[in-house]
Amino acid sequence: MKKKIIAYNRVEKPVLKDLQNKYDVRFFNNVDTKNNPEFLEFLGQAEGIIGLEMPVDRELLDQAPNLKIVSNVSVGYSNLDISEMNRRNILATNTPDVLTDTVADTVFGILIATARRIPELDQFVKNGEWITEAIGPEYFGVNVHHKTLGIIGMGRIGQAIAKRAHHGFDMEILYHSRTKKPDVEENFNAAYCDLDSLLESSDFVCLITPLTPETKGLIGKREFQLMKESAIFINGSRGKTVVEKDLIKALQNGNIAAAGLDVFEREPIKLSNPLLQMENVVTTPHIGSSTHETELRMSEVAARNLEAGLQGKKPANLIDASVWKQP
Ligand SMILES: NC(=O)c1ccc[n+]([C@@H]2O[C@H](COP(=O)([O-])OP(=O)(O)OC[C@H]3O[C@@H](n4cnc5c(N)ncnc54)[C@H](O)[C@@H]3O)[C@@H](O)[C@H]2O)c1
Numbered sequence: 001m002k003k004k005i006i007a008y009n010r011v012e013k014p015v016l017k018d019l020q021n022k023y024d025v026r027f028f029n030n031v032d033t034k035n036n037p038e039f040l041e042f043l044g045q046a047e048g049i050i051g052l053e054m055p056v057d058r059e060l061l062d063q064a065p066n067l068k069i070v071s072n073v074s075v076g077y078s079n080l081d082i083s084e085m086n087r088r089n090i091l092a093t094n095t096p097d098v099l100t101d102t103v104a105d106t107v108f109g110i111l112i113a114t115a116r117r118i119p120e121l122d123q124f125v126k127n128g129e130w131i132t133e134a135i136g137p138e139y140f141g142v143n144v145h146h147k148t149l150g151i152i153g154m155g156r157i158g159q160a161i162a163k164r165a166h167h168g169f170d171m172e173i174l175y176h177s178r179t180k181k182p183d184v185e186e187n188f189n190a191a192y193c194d195l196d197s198l199l200e201s202s203d204f205v206c207l208i209t210p211l212t213p214e215t216k217g218l219i220g221k222r223e224f225q226l227m228k229e230s231a232i233f234i235n236g237s238r239g240k241t242v243v244e245k246d247l248i249k250a251l252q253n254g255n256i257a258a259a260g261l262d263v264f265e266r267e268p269i270k271l272s273n274p275l276l277q278m279e280n281v282v283t284t285p286h287i288g289s290s291t292h293e294t295e296l297r298m299s300e301v302a303a304r305n306l307e308a309g310l311q312g313k314k315p316a317n318l319i320d321a322s323v324w325k326q327p
């Protein structure tokens with residue numbers, strides 16, 4: 001009998017097709033994983049899960065007695081209760097590296113769009129408001145090149161952002177991370193800072209850490225008050241790394257100048273969220289890695305991880321490699 005697999009939210013079509021040839025795969029799109037009877041019935045028999053952002057907690061695991069592996073189609077894994085999965089010998093994998101450059105491109109794109117007010121001015125043109133040849137200073141933006149970029153979370157994506165900022169835009173780079181990175185300091189002329197100094201000195205503050213108990217609410221009222229009034233805040237990490245109500249207040253009070261956001265406390269964001277009424281806020285719907293090429297590669301990597309786990313082999317991208325026991 002074919003092994004039963006749940007595919008959830010996002011697995012690219014060719015990869016899904018290939019998995020369907022080998023396994024009994026059921027695809028679920030944005031279902032309520034706590035209450036959907038069809039999902040829960042299949043979960044009771046499933047040996048593997050592959051997909052995007054399925055909340056895997058104790059309650060879900062209690063209903064999945066045959067589960068061997070959860071293969072995230074994402075690098076972030078704050079949706080997984082890793083210690084509970086470890087306790088039950090269920091493997092957890094993610095898709096690092098293949099998305100790094102794409103996410104860095106997205107974050108840098110949002111940064112430039114925010115600084116130069118591109119979405120706002122796009123609307124200005126399309127609304128027919130461009131009626132005199134030269135627009136006035138009320139529509140000017142600020143330079144990106146030669147400014148100071150503070151990167152919080154100098155991991156794979158943080159470094160790819162630093163590379164673009166240093167080689168492409170001659171920016172001065174400050175960074176704050178759990179460890180110092182001498183090679184990054186040398187390659188991109190980056191300087192390590194404590195968090196407060198980074199916030200005080202940066203023209204652009206870019207947050208790209210994982211969401212963990214330590215980074216939850218890392219940037220709130222106090223941190224926004226430390227930033228320059230001209231600072232532009234960019235969040236490419238996860239919405240909950242920021243206290244969103246404090247971000248809204250900081251923008252309303254003029255504590256900071258603008259924000260570019262790919263991630264939000266609640267996704268999809270509610271239309272009533274004040275952030276969506278602000279011209280100085282640029283938003284995208286969590287699209288860091290969402291290009292055709294990169295999403296396909298992520299699905300391929302996730303499928304390889306899933307199959308390795310199901311075959312009792314060590315997956316290439318085990319999130320916690322220390323749990324691996326040779327079968
Ligand atoms: N917006 C998107 O679509 C998108 C796409 C991919 C990744 N992400 C987010 O980006 C994160 C980073 O991805 P990555 O591949 O660069 O991961 P990574 O593990 O290579 O890098 C994370 C870095 O954050 C640092 N860090 C962790 N806790 C910290 C703390 N408390 N203070 C300061 N630094 C801390 C780590 O030391 C590490 O250098 C992901 O976990 C995910 O949340 C978002």
Ligand SMILES: O=C(O)[C@H](O)CO
Nearest residue numbers: 073074075076288289
């Ligand atoms: O972490 C990631 O890979 C992206 O945010 C998609 O969830």
